[in-house]
Amino acid sequence: MSSTAAGLLQVGFLLVALAVVYRPFGDYMARVYTGTTHSRVERAIYRTARVDPGSEQRWGTYAQAVIGFSFVGVVLLIILQRVQSVLPFDFGRGNVPPGMAFNTAISFVTNTNWQSYVPEAVMGHTVQMAGLTVQNFVSGAVGMAVAVALVRGFTRDQTDRLGNFWVDLVRGTLRILLPVATLFAIVLVATGVVMSLKSGVTVDGHTVATAPVASQEAIKELGTNGGGVLNANSAHPFENPNGWSNLVEIFLILLIPVCLTRTFGTMVGNRKQGHVLLGVMGVLWSAMLAVIWTAEANGLRPLEGKETRFGIPSSALFADTTTATSTGAVNAMHDSFTGLGGGGTLLNMLFGEMTPGGVGTGLYSILVMAIIAMFLAGLMVGRTPEYLGKKLGRREVTAAAVSILAMPTVVLIGAGIAAILPSTQGALNNPGPHGLSEILYAYASASNNNGSAFAGITVTGDWFQASLGVCMALGRFLPIIAVLCLAGSLARQKKVPVTAGTLPTTGPLFATLLTGAIVLVAALTFIPALALGPIAEALL
Template structure:
């Protein structure tokens, strides 16, 4: 079987697997966030945290909960890294340097998992398991909580309550992420993924690093985190040993973002709404996959940067899925991709990572874009826009605009500043157009909370550690605050009935409008920068 045919079979198997779990898993997540009862474990957590699970929160209180929880997470993770030398399983690796610890703490709390260090020589197993892996769970749960709060804004009427952040956080962690990650950790071990508390093994006289990989690999992909336990990430045979493990990891990357569209349709009482969002996500995902696949298959050096065990098709599938979500895991070297192939991976992030996006972040990002699309439609027909029975006035559109514009602003300011600094030239391994692409990719990855990298740029200086950390924080929390503000405003409204002038949001017209708005916003914002980087490189 040719590599192209094998790749098409793999894509087909992936899509069938996602289709099989879409309905039951999506409906299960809907029940998780609407259930009136609390398990014994959850009640124990609430008692320890002194949380009243029956109390609802206004959007401002909900947002303060998100920010406070994340801030505490940054502080604790920073401290944990700095005291690593006194922790068990540190293997004499010493305290993590302050700049690296700062960047890493923000990175994992914001679900970015950008890594400016070599994990197997810097992080001990205790920091990996107690610090980084815990954040892999709770940062994903935060994203899902914010998405559900926004959906409640559309569902609820004449109320200022969006639910309880602490309940949503605990349920997302205990009822969704933990059981699924546990199951697939066992599955990954069965495929050959390493699970060991040793620092390494000796093979032919050489020391090869090991770690408790499988347990962290499962949540790394499931929570769209992406931070590798080993430096080569999912190109390492201990993290991704064969074609089956590769397919399973891509499935884990996509399963929650894809299934959340079903959750959305179930919660709003019209599953066709979810199908439209899924159709737009899937169409853009498929188009970019085709671009990356064709570009790499017909490049001057089609095998460069691709893991020889997987080849171009599986490398393209992984690259497209990891950048279309907020995962950032890699099974190949994106820096070695062609200008068009690397540009495709970058374009996924510039879309706002909503194809299909990260756990929670993809759903709330595309819903914000739906608000923008309906606003544009209202301008064209000269009537007040509405979506899912809620009027979209100045407050709602302003909140949506802030959410959409935060990432491009942070990205372009950060990348532009870095490009002007004389010291940046020494950090680049490639001059000219590709060097600019490396800078753009780094700041796009940080600002979108993705975490993947071209890796041809050295980001160990204090400037990069600090600036990328700031981009991660702003790229994460400004949109979250804006989304929760939008949710609060929507929940306070009454539902308006549909009229003859209401634009249907369950058909191809709205799907086209939504998909076109995603592409248009990205094009108007980023084409000048892309023209100087990956587009220029592809044309030369």
């Protein structure tokens, strides 16, 4: 069987698997967030934390809870890294340096998982398990909580309440992420992924690092986190030993972002709304897969940077999926991709990672873009725009615009400053357009909470540790605050009835409008920068 046929078979198998779980898992997540009962374990957590699960919060209080919880997570993770030398399973690796500890803490709390260190040389198992893996769970749960709060803004009428962040956080962690990750950790072990508390094994006189990989690999992909336990990430045979494990990991990356569109449709009482969002996500994901796959298959050195166990099709599929979501895991070296192939992975992130995006973040990002699309449609026909029965006035459109423009602002300012700093030139492995692509990719990855890298740039210097950490925080929390403000404004409104002048949002016209808005915003914002980087490289 040719590699192309094998690749198409993998894509088909992946789509069938997602189609099978789409309805039951999407509806299950809707029940998780709309249910009124609490398990015994959940009640114990609420009592310990002194949380009243029956109370609900205004958008400002919900946002404060998100920011406060994340801030505490950053502080605790920094402390854990700085005292690593006194913890068990540190293997003599010592305390993590301050700048690196700061960058890593923000990275994992923001669901970015950008790694400026070699995991098997810097992090002991205790920090990996008690610090980084815990954040892999709760950072994903935070994203889902914010998405659900926005959905409640559409479903509720004349209220200032969006639910309870602490309840949403606990339910997302205990009822969704933990059981699914546990199940697939076992599946990954069955495919050959390593699970060991040893620091390494000796083979022919050489020590090969090991870790409790499978348990962390499952939530790494399921929570669209992406931070590898081993430096080679999902190209390492201990993290991703064969084609089956590779396909399972891609499935895990897409599982929640795809099925959340069903959750959205179920919660708003019109599942066609979710189908439209899924269709738009699927079209853009498929288009970029075609671009990356074609570019790499026809490149001058088609196997450079690709793991030979997987080849071009699986490398392209993984690269497209990990950058179309906010995952950042890699099974190939994106720095070695062709100009067009690398540009495809970069453009995936610059779309705003809503195709299908990260856990929770993909859903709320595309809903914000749907509001922008409806606003543009309203301008064209001269009437007040509406979406799902809610009028989109100045407050709603302003909040949506802030959410959409926060990421491009952070990316372009950060990359622009880095490009003119003399110290940056020594950090680049490549001059010219490819070097600019490396810089742009780094700041796009950080600001979109993706975490993947071209890997042709050294980011261990103080400037990169600090600036990328700031970009991660701003890229995560500015849109979250704007989204929650938008949700609060929508919830206070009274639903308006559908009239003859209402633009239907369940058909191909709206899907086309939404797709065009996503592409247009990305093009107007980033084409000048892309023209100097990957586009120029592709034309050379």
